Amino acid sequence: xxxxxxxxxxxxxxxxxxxxxxxxxxxxxxxxxxxxxxxxxxxxxxxxxxxxxxxxxxxxxxxxxxxxxxxxxxxxxxxxxxxxxxxxxxxxxxxxxxxxxxxxxxxxxxxxxxxxxxxxxxxxxxxxxxxxxxxxxxxxxxxxxxxxxxxxxxxxxxxxxxxxxxxxxxxxxxxxxxxxxxxxxxxxxxxxxxxxxxxxxxxxxxxxxxxxxxxxxxxxxxxxxxxxxxxxxxxxxxxxxxxxxxxxxxxxxxx
Amino acid sequence: xxxxxxxxxxxxxxxxxxxxxxxxxxxxxxxxxxxxxxxxxxxxxxxxxxxxxxxxxxxxxxxxxxxxxxxxxxxxxxxxxxxxxxxxxxxxxxxxxxxxxxxxxxxxxxxxxxxxxxxxxxxxxxxxxxxxxxxxxxxxxxxxxxxxxxxxxxxxxxxxxxxxxxxxxxxxxxxxxxxxxxxxxxxxxxxxxxxxxxxxxxxxxxxxxxxxxxxxxxxxxxxxxxxxxxxxxxxxxxxxxxxxxxxxxxxxxxxxxxxxxxxxxxxxxxxxxxxxxxxxxxxxxxxxxxxxxxxxxxxxxxxxxxxxxxxxxxxxxxxxxxxxxxxxxxxxxxxxxxxxxxxxxxxxxxxxxxxxxxxxxxxxxxxxxxxxxxxxxxxxxxxxxxxxxxxxxxxxxxxxxxxxxxxxxxxxxxxxxxxxxxxxxxxxxxxxxxxxxxxxxxxxxxxxxxxxxxxxxxxxxxxxxxxxxxxxxxxxxxxxxxxxxxxxxxxxxxxxxxxxxxxxxxxxxxxxxxxxxxxxxxxxxxxxxxxxxxxxxxxxxxxxxxxxxxxxxxxxxxxxxxxxxxxxxxxxxxxxxxxxxxxxxxxxxxxxxxxxxxxxxxxxxxxxxxxxxxxxxxxxxxxxxxxxxxxxxxxxx
Numbered sequence: 001x002x003x004x005x006x007x008x009x010x011x012x013x014x015x016x017x018x019x020x021x022x023x024x025x026x027x028x029x030x031x032x033x034x035x036x037x038x039x040x041x042x043x044x045x046x047x048x049x050x051x052x053x054x055x056x057x058x059x060x061x062x063x064x065x066x067x068x069x070x071x072x073x074x075x076x077x078x079x080x081x082x083x084x085x086x087x088x089x090x091x092x093x094x095x096x097x098x099x100x101x102x103x104x105x106x107x108x109x110x111x112x113x114x115x116x117x118x119x120x121x122x123x124x125x126x127x128x129x130x131x132x133x134x135x136x137x138x139x140x141x142x143x144x145x146x147x148x149x150x151x152x153x154x155x156x157x158x159x160x161x162x163x164x165x166x167x168x169x170x171x172x173x174x175x176x177x178x179x180x181x182x183x184x185x186x187x188x189x190x191x192x193x194x195x196x197x198x199x200x201x202x203x204x205x206x207x208x209x210x211x212x213x214x215x216x217x218x219x220x221x222x223x224x225x226x227x228x229x230x231x232x233x234x235x236x237x238x239x240x241x242x243x244x245x246x247x248x249x250x251x252x253x254x255x
Numbered sequence: 256x257x258x259x260x261x262x263x264x265x266x267x268x269x270x271x272x273x274x275x276x277x278x279x280x281x282x283x284x285x286x287x288x289x290x291x292x293x294x295x296x297x298x299x300x301x302x303x304x305x306x307x308x309x310x311x312x313x314x315x316x317x318x319x320x321x322x323x324x325x326x327x328x329x330x331x332x333x334x335x336x337x338x339x340x341x342x343x344x345x346x347x348x349x350x351x352x353x354x355x356x357x358x359x360x361x362x363x364x365x366x367x368x369x370x371x372x373x374x375x376x377x378x379x380x381x382x383x384x385x386x387x388x389x390x391x392x393x394x395x396x397x398x399x400x401x402x403x404x405x406x407x408x409x410x411x412x413x414x415x416x417x418x419x420x421x422x423x424x425x426x427x428x429x430x431x432x433x434x435x436x437x438x439x440x441x442x443x444x445x446x447x448x449x450x451x452x453x454x455x456x457x458x459x460x461x462x463x464x465x466x467x468x469x470x471x472x473x474x475x476x477x478x479x480x481x482x483x484x485x486x487x488x489x490x491x492x493x494x495x496x497x498x499x500x501x502x503x504x505x506x507x508x509x510x511x512x513x514x515x516x517x518x519x520x521x522x523x524x525x526x527x528x529x530x531x532x533x534x535x536x537x538x539x540x541x542x543x544x545x546x547x548x549x550x551x552x553x554x555x556x557x558x559x560x561x562x563x564x565x566x567x568x569x570x571x572x573x574x575x576x577x578x579x580x581x582x583x584x585x586x587x588x589x590x591x592x593x594x595x596x597x598x599x600x601x602x603x604x605x606x607x608x609x610x611x612x613x614x615x616x617x618x619x620x621x622x623x624x625x626x627x628x629x630x631x632x633x634x635x636x637x638x639x640x641x642x643x644x645x646x647x648x649x650x651x652x653x654x655x656x657x658x659x660x661x662x663x664x665x666x667x668x669x670x671x672x673x674x675x676x677x678x679x680x681x682x683x684x685x686x687x688x689x690x691x692x693x694x695x696x697x698x699x700x701x702x703x704x705x706x707x708x709x710x711x712x713x714x715x716x717x718x719x720x721x722x723x724x725x726x727x728x729x730x731x732x733x734x735x736x737x738x739x740x741x742x743x744x745x746x747x748x749x750x751x752x753x754x755x756x757x758x759x760x761x762x763x764x765x766x767x768x769x770x771x772x773x774x775x776x777x778x779x780x781x782x783x784x785x786x787x788x789x790x791x792x793x794x795x796x797x798x799x800x801x802x803x804x805x806x807x808x809x810x811x812x813x814x815x816x817x818x819x820x821x822x823x824x825x826x827x828x829x830x831x832x833x834x835x836x837x838x839x840x841x842x843x844x845x846x847x848x849x850x851x852x853x854x855x856x857x858x859x860x861x862x863x864x865x866x867x868x869x870x871x872x873x874x875x876x877x878x879x880x881x882x883x884x885x886x887x888x889x890x891x892x
Contacts, residue, residue, distance in 0.1 A: 014803075033529060053798045054806070058321065060320065062495060063534075066325045068321070068494075118321070119322070126430045132384070135306075136305070136381060136705075148391065152389070
């Protein structure tokens with residue numbers, strides 16, 4: 001197996017109020033087959049052996065589904081290629097290449113430490129309406145609602161969102177509308193989601209604004225970086241649903 | 256202590272109904288007065304939190320992730336079983352029950368498994384009504400696929416992301432309850448100890464992973480939904496953070512640990528490539544619906560796959576198990592892969608791999624259909640290996656995936672500590688010595704949505720007027736002990752990174768307590784683990800302090816627990832002198848190399864009780880009675 005060398009610039013920042021700076025590390029003898037996060041593991045273990053503090057970064061499943069990992073690699077949220085940062089492999093880089101790694105730069109995602117940011121704003125957006133209110137035990141037999149395959153597939157494509165925050169990190173407006181649109185589309189397409197359809201879009205968009213995120217102005221950067229391939233058309237759906245929600249409220253059709 | 260499983264009287268089909276008819280109820284006015292702590296937000300934890308909150312209990316939920324949606328249930332790929340018989344292929348509650356008991360090699364508790372099969376259908380109803388986008392036919396009906404160990408198609412799925420969709424369903428139900436103020440959610444909070452008051456579980460001590468703050472939380476009962484311990488092997492398909500800490504610390508407070516040696520080695524994973532590797536990636540078992548497993552007939556055959564003619568290939572699963580073929584259960588498929596590799600017929604670097612070939616399915620169904628069914632898995636494979644599985648076969652090898660063992664629980668899901676309930680993979684109850692594919696999601700959700708809401712009253716109805724608070728000396732004492740434990744780790748000040756110890760522990764356990772186990776090997780492993788543990792406490796390096804986000808410290812605490820737990824696992828494997836399911840003792844095999852059970856001695860659950868750091872654990876036994884599914888030698892031929 002061949003090895004590679006890289007010139008790394010890694011972001012170090014003790015806490016949200018700290019100023020933060022890049023540290024430079026010449027990472028040598030990195031196996032070409034290892035993943036980007038495994039490369040960071042190697043670097044961190046070397047720092048630890050030298051008695052220095054490693055660079056904090058979040059990761060868990062390391063197969064692109066849990067959405068825990070989040071970082072900007074050479075200017076691209078979640079790094080080059082499709083998938084989350086844990087899906088990036090070192091063979092995609094040139095030997096000797098400089099690599100800059102920094103945290104997501106989004107006002108609504110305050111920095112916790114180094115590359116780790118606080119994305120709890122996304123949970124709060126879901127809590128404001130990203131669900132179907134039903135209670136356990138009250139469900140009718142699953143076969144009573146027929147959902148044609150194209151509709152189920154479109155709902156699934158939207159539901160594939162991993163909630164990683166890359167959409168907001170890629171957007172010049174720090175807009176999470178791909179994330180919000182994905183949930184509104186997923187639930188809005190299904191018969192089960194109809195009862196709360198209008199209030200859902202309105203409530204989620206309002207929470208999104210309260211959290212300090214921006215709106216979409218059609219850059220499509222979110223779609224380009226989304227690890228889960230969520231299409232930007234969900235934002236069009238979100239806009240329609242939101243307007244319906246506001247109008248419904250104005251005429252007193254919803255609370 | 257005698258283990259009382261509290262199995263209801265009556266024929267197996269009536270047990271759950273009769274339990275529910277006679278169960279202790281808590282009135283709505285009283286539910287508000289009871290507080291429940293739930294640790295973990297995977298399928299079991301999220302579904303239990305949401306459902307108990309809907310019922311009116313005051314729920315406080317903890318997870319070590321930054322969001323409850325990140326729990327490792329999210330990574331389950333293939334599907335969830337349910338005895339709906341929508342396919343009209345002869346499925347029934349009885350068949351799902353029997354397949355699960357047989358798949359578990361007759362080492363699971365009958366009554367629990369029957370209940371699981373019984374509620375399986377309502378789980379699907381529940382999930383559909385939450386908006387889980389299961390795969391559908393063009394006419395709109397739900398569709399199914401087949402999984403290992405079954406001859407019917409009863410697995411519901413959402414592409415290769417079923418776990419993700421089910422978890423997001425439970426997460427959305429949890430989110431709705433958080434919004435209503437009925438669940439108090441604590442993210443970034445790791446449980447580091449269990450607090451007992453008068454011998455009852457009444458709270459936990461947690462560390463805030465961002466600030467390092469150590470705090471106590473009191474309740475009327477505690478639910479552990481903290482998953483399995485596959486990461487004791489270091490390399491597994493589990494997420495990096497998955498750990499044994501919560502259940503291990505509960506064990507050290509008096510919860511019996513049952514069958515720790517029952518681990519599942521999954522047959523279809525991407526082979527290990529190098530020492531730098533941090534985890535292994537599963538390729539869903541559903542791939543065996545359309546993929547054929549083979550190796551060359553000749554040893555050391557290094558020809559390209561297209562140059563190996565059909566008659567020189569050994570489709571060994573189809574040859575050995577004609578009626579189940581490539582869908583033989585996981586333990587059997589894994590062991591067969593090891594066997595052909597040990598014979599020198601393995602493929603790829605190091606000869607540790609077998610082919611999973613889709614060319615026949617692509618020729619039969621077209622690439623488009625295969626892409627629709629498994630597209631994301633093929634993409635994942637291509638990304639990791641740099642190979643295109645549409646053009647050449649995948650290379651796969653078994654890897655640790657799931658642990659059937661866990662804390663012992665009775666029919667009510669209560670452990671040997673009164674008030675401590677254990678749900679999902681963290682308990683031991685439903686899968687015996689081998690879990691069938693698509694049954695983990697079923698069990699997690701069954702425990703959380705349908706079992707615990709009905710069984711919790713049995714305990715809580717005895718707890719009126721027994722409120723505790725974190726001011727009590729029991730809480731202060733446990734908190735002090737947790738602080739001391741953190742300080743002790745930080746005081747080592749060695750220079751060896753935590754990962755190093757974890758990797759070495761993993762190698763010891765994989766070699767001696769993995770797919771094949773022997774008396775000599777297990778004894779050696781126990782000695783090696785003890786030596787490694789000693790080195791850990793002298794040499795581990797943990798830079799930084801305890802009052803901040805310190806990932807080395809988090810990992811060190813978990814690895815310290817794995818270093819203790821690994822020993823118990825080997826002791827259990829050594830004591831169980833038979834082979835069953837995933838536990839294969841080389842001394843006990845049939846002439847054909849299949850697992851050889853000794854039902855006369857070992858048709859029992861082994862549950863271990865902690866007796867202090869320097870003493871051997873005490874062994875408790877729960878006899879397993881097979882009244883409905885009669886003990887039989889498993890055959891998939």
